[in-house]
Amino acid sequence: xxxxxxxxxxxxxxxxxxxxxxxxxxxxxxxxxxxxxxxxxxxxxxxxxxxxxxxxxxxxxxxxxxxxxxxxxxxxxxxxxxxxxxxxxxxxxxxxxxxxxxxxxxxxxxxxxxxxxxxxxxxxxxxxxxxxxxxxxxxxxxxxxxxxxxxxxxxxxxxxxxxxxxxxxxxxxxxxxxxxxxxxxxxxxxxxxxxxxxxxxxxxxxxxxxxxxxxxxxxxxxxxxxxxxxxxxxxxxxxxxxxxxxxxxxxxxxxxxxxxxxxxxxxxxxxxxxxxxxxxxxxxxxxxxxxxxxxxxxxxxxxxxxxxxxxxxxxxxxxxxxxxxxxxxxxxxxxxxxxxxxxxxxxxxxxxxxxxxxxxxxxxxxxxxxxxxxxxxxxxxxxxxxxxxxxxxxxxxxxxxxxxxxxxxxxxxxxxxxxxxxxxxxxxxxxxxxxxxxxxxxxxxxxxxxxxxxxxxxxxxxxxxxxxxxxxxxxxxxxxxxxxxxxxxxxxxxxxxxxxxxxxxxxxxxxxxxxxxxxxxxxxxxxxxxxxxxxxxxxxxxxxxxxxxxxxxxxxxxxxxxxxxxxxxxxxxxxxxxxxxxxxxxxxxxxxxxxxxxxxxxxxxxxxxxxxxxxxxxxxxxxxxxxxxxxxxxxxxxxxxxxxxxxxxxxxxxxxxxxxxxxxxxxxxxxxxxxxxxxxxxxxxxxxxxxxxxxxxxxxxxxxxxxxxxxxxxxxxxxxxxxxxxxxxxxxxxxxxxxxxxxxxxxxxxxxxxxxxxxxxxxxx
Amino acid sequence: xxxxxxxxxxxxxxxxxxxxxxxxxxxxxxxxxxxxxxxxxxxxxxxxxxxxxxxxxxxxxxxxxxxxxxxxxxxxxxxxxxxxxxxxxxxxxxxxxxxxxxxxxxxxxxxxxxxxxxxxxxxxxxxxxxxxxxxxxxxxxxxxxxxxxxxxxxxxxxxxxxxxxxxxxxxxxxxxx
Numbered sequence: 002x003x004x005x006x007x008x009x010x011x012x013x014x015x016x017x018x019x020x021x022x023x024x025x026x027x028x029x030x031x032x033x034x035x036x037x038x039x040x041x042x043x044x045x046x047x048x049x050x051x052x053x054x055x056x057x058x059x060x061x062x063x064x065x066x067x068x069x070x071x072x073x074x075x076x077x078x079x080x081x082x083x084x085x086x087x088x089x090x091x092x093x094x095x096x097x098x099x100x101x102x103x104x105x106x107x108x109x110x111x112x113x114x115x116x117x118x119x120x121x122x123x124x125x126x127x128x129x130x131x132x133x134x135x136x137x138x139x140x141x142x143x144x145x146x147x148x149x150x151x152x153x154x155x156x157x158x159x160x161x162x163x164x165x166x167x168x169x170x171x172x173x174x175x176x177x178x179x180x181x182x183x184x185x186x187x188x189x190x191x192x193x194x195x196x197x198x199x200x201x202x203x204x205x206x207x208x209x210x211x212x213x214x215x216x217x218x219x220x221x222x223x224x225x226x227x228x229x230x231x232x233x234x235x236x237x238x239x240x241x242x243x244x245x246x247x248x249x250x251x252x253x254x255x256x257x258x259x260x261x262x263x264x265x266x267x268x269x270x271x272x273x274x275x276x277x278x279x280x281x282x283x284x285x286x287x288x289x290x291x292x293x294x295x296x297x298x299x300x301x302x303x304x305x306x307x308x309x310x311x312x313x314x315x316x317x318x319x320x321x322x323x324x325x326x327x328x329x330x331x332x333x334x335x336x337x338x339x340x341x342x343x344x345x346x347x348x349x350x351x352x353x354x355x356x357x358x359x360x361x362x363x364x365x366x367x368x369x370x371x372x373x374x375x376x377x378x379x380x381x382x383x384x385x386x387x388x389x390x391x392x393x394x395x396x397x398x399x400x401x402x403x404x405x406x407x408x409x410x411x412x413x414x415x416x417x418x419x420x421x422x423x424x425x426x427x428x429x430x431x432x433x434x435x436x437x438x439x440x441x442x443x444x445x446x447x448x449x450x451x452x453x454x455x456x457x458x459x460x461x462x463x464x465x466x467x468x469x470x471x472x473x474x475x476x477x478x479x480x481x482x483x484x485x486x487x488x489x490x491x492x493x494x495x496x497x498x499x500x501x502x503x504x505x506x507x508x509x510x511x512x513x514x515x516x517x518x519x520x521x522x523x524x525x526x527x528x529x530x531x532x533x534x535x536x537x538x539x540x541x542x543x544x545x546x547x548x549x550x551x552x553x554x555x556x557x558x559x560x561x562x563x564x565x566x567x568x569x570x571x572x573x574x575x576x577x578x579x580x581x582x583x584x585x586x587x588x589x590x591x592x593x594x595x596x597x598x599x600x601x602x603x604x605x606x607x608x609x610x611x612x613x614x615x616x617x618x619x620x621x622x623x624x625x626x627x628x629x630x631x632x633x634x635x636x637x638x639x640x641x642x643x644x645x646x647x648x649x650x651x652x653x654x655x656x657x658x659x660x661x662x663x664x665x666x667x668x669x670x671x672x673x674x675x676x677x678x679x680x681x682x683x684x685x686x687x688x689x690x691x692x693x694x695x696x697x698x699x700x701x702x703x704x705x706x707x708x709x710x711x712x713x714x715x716x717x718x719x720x721x722x723x724x725x726x727x728x729x730x731x732x733x734x735x736x737x738x739x740x741x742x743x744x745x746x747x748x749x750x751x752x753x754x755x756x757x758x759x760x761x762x763x764x765x766x
Numbered sequence: 767x768x769x770x771x772x773x774x775x776x777x778x779x780x781x782x783x784x785x786x787x788x789x790x791x792x793x794x795x796x797x798x799x800x801x802x803x804x805x806x807x808x809x810x811x812x813x814x815x816x817x818x819x820x821x822x823x824x825x826x827x828x829x830x831x832x833x834x835x836x837x838x839x840x841x842x843x844x845x846x847x848x849x850x851x852x853x854x855x856x857x858x859x860x861x862x863x864x865x866x867x868x869x870x871x872x873x874x875x876x877x878x879x880x881x882x883x884x885x886x887x888x889x890x891x892x893x894x895x896x897x898x899x900x901x902x903x904x905x906x907x908x909x910x911x912x913x914x915x916x917x918x919x920x921x922x923x924x925x926x927x928x929x930x931x932x933x934x935x936x937x938x939x940x941x942x943x
Contacts, residue, residue, distance in 0.1 A: 104917060104918020104919070104929075105916050105917050105918065106917050106918050106919055107826070107873065108824050108826035108828070108850075108873040108874055108913065108917075109824050109826065109850045109917060109919055113826065133931075134931075135931050135932055135933040136918065136929075136931060136932050136933065137933060137936055138918065138926045138927040138929075138932050138933060138934070138935045138936070139926065139935055139936060139938055140926055140935045140938075141920070141926075151918075151919065152938070153918040153919075153926070154918070177938050177939050178936075178937070178938045178939060178940055178941065179940065179941045179942070179943070180943065181936075182936045182937065182938050182940060183938070184938025184939065186938070216844070217844070219825075219842045219843075220827075220841075220842070221826075221827040221831065223827075223831055224827060224830070224831075247841070
């Protein structure tokens with residue numbers, strides 16, 4: 002039966018557990034009840050006293066009374082009123098009190114136009130400050146490069162603290178002081194430590210916390226071009242809303258997706274977009290390191306391809322269609338193609354693909370028993386946020402990792418060597434506690450677990466009750482899309498062809514085989530056999546710097562495409578804006594009329610990879626077969642592509658089942674006396690986000706993270722592909738015999754997580 | 767009777783005409799002669815400066831938002847002393863209809879419709895005015911107003927609590943009653 006209560010005589014439907022305000026907002030009646038401290042993700046507090054309604058009791062004994070809508074549980078046939086003199090007076094007086102000390106900042110406040118306080122003040126009709134006494138002021142804090150504080154504007158709704166301490170479980174931000182001096186900030190100036198600090202900007206109903214990155218290149222929200230996009234910085238695939246103006250990207254906000262990110266976004270997703278505006282980003286075609294005309298560069302690439310000695314390398318960093326376009330071109334030319342840069346990565350992608358359906362982040366929040374393998378927060382911060390919500394609901398959390406990560410501190414930390422993970426995962430099937438849980442969820446960092454570990458996880462899940470789910474996270478947005486092409490041995494075949502001198506030219510799509518991609522050590526050792534490398538990319542990488550020809554590429558908000566996230570959810574993103582090489586200046590504007598009028602158009606930004614590959618197909622005279630193959634594979638792999646604002650379509654189970662035959666890859670044995678490596682990632686680290694200057698100014702220093710007992714200041718690591726000397730950074734509580742290294746280091750050494758390494762120690766006094 | 771009344775009417779009309787003979791012309795032979803404009807005349811918008819000589823515009827974009835012909839375009843920036851200012855400010859006068867909405871919307875009294883009106887040219891492109899051409903060296907109609915004296919933000923040279931009607935910064939760490 003449909004449950005309803007009445008607000009001003011209008012029926013409002015509700016579900017059990019909802020409060021009156023929540024139900025009224027859901028029914029589109031928010032205009033009748035102004036509110037501040039209520040937030041759908043943070044719940045009710047009753048601190049602002051703004052959402053008053055009048056309740057008429059059913060009996061004749063009690064008179065009608067004014068109460069807070071956010072604290073009133075909705076119940077059947079409740080009679081409520083807002084069109085009432087008392088309620089109106091309450092609304093008006095409370096907003097007058099809240100505005101008592103609010104400064105006259107709106108013209109210079111970044112919140113203007115998207116300000117909840119502005120909306121509610123206008124809605125309530127408060128216009129004139131009657132009190133003529135002086136306004137209270139505060140000194141502000143420097144909260145780092147991402148969030149700007151302006152405390153004078155505060156209305157003490159406590160949303161920031163409730164988000165930061167309760168939802169994100171950060172401990173370096175809080176509330177201080179008493180009476181009318183309540184202060185929200187850090188104990189001392191300094192950058193906010195939580196990976197979710199950017200959400201303060203979104204939860205704050207006024208301009209106390211504003212986006213510092215947006216501030217430097219500000220545009221009012223009504224001037225922004227916005228469109229549905231998907232975050233390209235990890236496998237979670239949060240929905241985002243990039244905003245651009247005058248051909249430049251200005252900011253990224255969270256876009257509501259009920260199952261992945263209903264409200265929030267991590268700092269990597271929010272501030273990582275600055276790779277688009279980075280000064281080093283290749284935006285013009287290059288030949289031998291010199292800017293050249295597109296046609297000349299394309300002709301050079303076509304000449305290389307015509308020789309028939311080319312290999313093609315795709316990337317999990319790129320969307321499905323670009324990889325497909327490259328694959329179709331390679332297919333037409335009968336050239337070797339691989340979508341992943343290392344056989345290890347290929348095996349990992351296949352194993353991930355073969356896993357049963359992963360839980361959505363919503364399911365993770367509902368879990369009652371969580372097991373986390375590796376540093377989840379460094380790979381996919383939003384998955385960590387979901388895990389923390391489960392913790393708040395009383396879930397048990399066990400973290401198996403080599404070092405005490407932020408999440409491990411919140412749960413039961415079991416120090417574990419990465420090489421021991423596959424066996425431990427197998428042992429989980431016998432775990433009585435896991436067997437007895439109602440909604441157990443296992444979350445893992447894919448690379449720490451490795452192919453053998455993910456394989457063990459699949460076997461374990463088969464033995465656990467059907468309600469047990471597992472999600473494996475990686476920090477490229479489209480590992481599943483690339484795994485389509487990860488049929489056995491593609492990468493090995495490509496490397497073999499290069500070793501046998503069958504090919505001497507490599508066309509890379511957003512791959513960095515000579516830099517920090519997995520397996521880069523092997524590619525670097527094969528590099529002398531390469532006559533030339535062609536790269537299509539949107540960030541400056543080692544491969545871009547070393548390449549013979551560079552074709553710049555449109556960034557994700559500048560084009561459309563499809564990503565497949567960690568659950569196998571196909572999500573589409575739409576072009577948000579057209580990049581212009583620069584904001585047109587006075588002279589350009591006056592002379593910038595179309596060619597027909599005797600002028601030049603503004604130069605547009607880099608084209609899409611499909612455009613480049615199509616042009617190459619044109620030059621090679623294979624447009625028709627290329628297009629035919631492209632359409633064929635597209636129909637086969639994603640017969641129905643979702644619209645950009647669609648919540649996504651899950652991959653076909655039958656397609657994923659094909660990967661189940663993949664045999665268990667053997668992990669190299671590691672002795673208990675050996676030093677082994679684990680992957681270190683910080684929450685802002687990812688190939689694209691690495692080019693975002695503001696975010697990277699917070700990056701931890703590079704080094705080898707070890708147990709604090711080791712007495713050395715430098716370590717020289719030797720792997721099959723090279724040596725690396727790094728400073729030693731002691732970590733208290735880390736497992737003895739494990740050293741944590743960043744992906745770049747792994748690439749240089751040619752090793753993978755969970756493998757043994759030789760270390761020479763050096764002590765500098 | 768009616769003929770008599772007609773003659774009187776004719777005579778009165780003629781008298782009204784003859785009376786004007788000695789009074790001189792009521793038209794102005796513009797452009798040789800200057801026009802005397804009413805004080806609330808809405809001419810070409812300009813950007814004014816505050817009494818201290820700094821530009822008033824803080825690039826809040828309200829003028830461009832309210833403009834019915836979308837002829838104003840600007841980009842905000844921040845100066846080293848943390849004052850907001852328009853990096854670029856462009857008005858396309860071939861689209862402007864001199865409605866004065868921008869002046870009404872401006873919270874800092876920066877944009878004002880002053881008395882300039884005759885600036886015809888041969889090309890549309892010459893009617894796109896940039897900030898250099900819009901910013902004047904005076905305060906316009908409002909000689910005393912300075913937005914930053916009233917705003918709560920701190921600038922270099924103006925600390926928190928130094929604005930008009932502000933108390934000195936409180937100690938947000940104090941738990942005293």
